[in-house]
Amino acid sequence: MSRYYDYVLGLIPAALLGVTAFLNLVGLSLTAAVPVGASVALALMGHAMFVRAPLDDAARTSDAAGTGSRSASAPFAGSGSD
Template identity: 55%
Template sequence: MAEYYDLILGLIPLALIGVTGAVSAVGLSLTTAIPVGATVSVLLIGHALFVNGPVASAPESTPATPSLQTNSAE
């Protein structure tokens, strides 16, 4: 199943192209529509990094048995 960051990675180019196309279709010039689409993409990236930021997962526990290997010259 796709997780949050997978969706964000898919939405970034979709927002850039889709919002730019939609704003351009509404009647704004392409030189105005591209920054609007880029702003939406940057907002998605900012949300993924700062609002719902990645967290470190809990470290896996290592076995409690210590290594008793000796380094001998024999």
């Protein structure tokens, strides 16, 4: 999984500069191309943070075993009656 984050770290500036340069070469003004390139870089960061979020070793092993962090009898932590 660390390779994925290495690629993402390399793709962030590449997307920002590459998309901006490509759109500028195609004919879009620089002031319009920079926000588009930045939104592509932001989408990469959002994907890395929320879609393929980094997990610690305990969560990775429990998810691989099919036992999530929540049990079926208590779906929400701390929702018991006191």
